[in-house]
Amino acid sequence: xxxxxxxxxxxxxxxxxxxxxxxxxxxxxxxxxxxxxxxxxxxxxxxxxxxxxxxxxxxxxxxxxxxxxxxxxxxxxxxxxxxxxxxxxxxxxxxxxxxxxxxxxxxxxxxxxxxxxxxxxxxxxxxxxxxxxxxxxxxxxxxxxxxxxxxxxxxxxxxxxxxxxxxxxxxxxxxxxxxxxxxxxxxxxxxxxxxxxxxx
Amino acid sequence: xxxxxxxxxxxxxxxxxxxxxxxxxxxxxxxxxxxxxxxxxxxxxxxxxxxxxxxxxxxxxxxxxxxxxxxxxxxxxxxxxxxxxxxxxxxxxxxxxxxxxxxxxxxxxxxxxxxxxxxxxxxxxxxxxxxxxxxxxxxxxxxxxxxxxxxxxxxxxxxx
Numbered sequence: 178x179x180x181x182x183x184x185x186x187x188x189x190x191x192x193x194x195x196x197x198x199x200x201x202x203x204x205x206x207x208x209x210x211x212x213x214x215x216x217x218x219x220x221x222x223x224x225x226x227x228x229x230x231x232x233x234x235x236x237x238x239x240x241x242x243x244x245x246x247x248x249x250x251x252x253x254x255x256x257x258x259x260x261x262x263x264x265x266x267x268x269x270x271x272x273x274x275x276x277x278x279x280x281x282x283x284x285x286x287x288x289x290x291x292x293x294x295x296x297x298x299x300x301x302x303x304x305x306x307x308x309x310x311x312x313x314x315x316x317x318x319x320x321x322x323x324x325x326x327x328x329x330x331x332x333x334x335x336x337x338x339x340x341x342x343x344x345x346x347x348x349x350x351x352x353x354x355x356x357x358x359x360x361x362x363x364x365x366x367x368x369x370x371x372x373x374x375x376x377x
Numbered sequence: 378x379x380x381x382x383x384x385x386x387x388x389x390x391x392x393x394x395x396x397x398x399x400x401x402x403x404x405x406x407x408x409x410x411x412x413x414x415x416x417x418x419x420x421x422x423x424x425x426x427x428x429x430x431x432x433x434x435x436x437x438x439x440x441x442x443x444x445x446x447x448x449x450x451x452x453x454x455x456x457x458x459x460x461x462x463x464x465x466x467x468x469x470x471x472x473x474x475x476x477x478x479x480x481x482x483x484x485x486x487x488x489x490x491x492x493x494x495x496x497x498x499x500x501x502x503x504x505x506x507x508x509x510x511x512x513x514x515x516x517x518x519x520x521x522x523x524x525x526x527x528x529x530x531x532x533x534x535x536x537x
Binding site for chain 1 (some may be wrong): 437
């Protein structure tokens with residue numbers, strides 16, 4: 178094969194092409210945003226009042242020990258089962274709850290408004306386990322809220338919330354807020370976190 | 378092999394620079410795709426745990442970041458392997474958090490001050506003891522809105 182001198186390639190339009198690509202990426206790039214579980218911390222009380230008496234049956238106790246074992250109501254439980262257990266507890270509907278679909282077990286919670294989830298951990302608990310449990314508890318509430326939002330408004334609660342926080346949402350924000358508040362009142366997220374117990 | 382040793386004529390042909398922009402732009406694109414924006418240099422390990430019930434953090438300017446985790450390998454000789462807190466670019470103690478929060482609050486306009494969220498970026502191997510200390514400090518500083526920042530994924534992955 179005889180080597181011939183290659184003709185010069187015209188590179189004049191190269192810049193155009195490169196700029197076209199550059200502009201395309203500039204327009205389509207979104208900077209990654211962080212996501213996570215939102216929580217609200219309780220204020221510190223100077224004089225701790227006696228907590229209002231809660232019936233034992235209205236408390237769903239979750240404990241994570243130093244070996245990252247999860248104890249629900251003093252029974253060991255796998256992480257995968259917590260969500261359903263929490264749903265069963267919150268949605269039990271023992272009394273005064275016309276939208277609950279639980280079994281109505283008298284030994285479980287009265288209604289979602291009275292139901293309290295208590296999450297306890299020790300200082301040696303790993304953060305990952307704690308987040309996994311938090312996630313499952315939030316999931317339980319989200320499942321129930323979604324169900325009621327679907328029934329009442331034909332829309333998922335999580336979508337409603339995302340729309341509400343989205344600046345570009347074009348619907349009626351006020352009615353959306355009302356709907357969200359209504360669902361939140363039906364299933365208030367009552368998560369009590371005690372200070373970690375020192376290990377004896 | 379002899380293919381490459383042909384023609385040892387004296388005059389050097391001019392190297393075409395037409396492909397130079399290609400190379401440069403290839404690099405540019407590589408970095409564009411691979412870059413994640415990060416304001417602070419991390420001095421700790423920061424493998425966030427997984428969760429799937431996440432909400433997005435809105436309005437980046439209203440977020441304060443607290444990092445915690447074991448110091449990364451190059452700082453371990455100096456700071457040990459015990460999990461520590463990082464605020465901005467330096468290691469901090471539990472007691473510094475309150476000051477940090479108040480400073481951040483002060484730098485924002487008044488009507489936005491109670492909309493600040495604290496994002497906790499905590500390594501998944503950290504003990505909860507440190508996290509609950511941080512939370513107690515935040516309560517003292519009256520920064521009640523927090524966000525446990527996580528990676529999106531199945532929470533069961535945390536248990537391995």
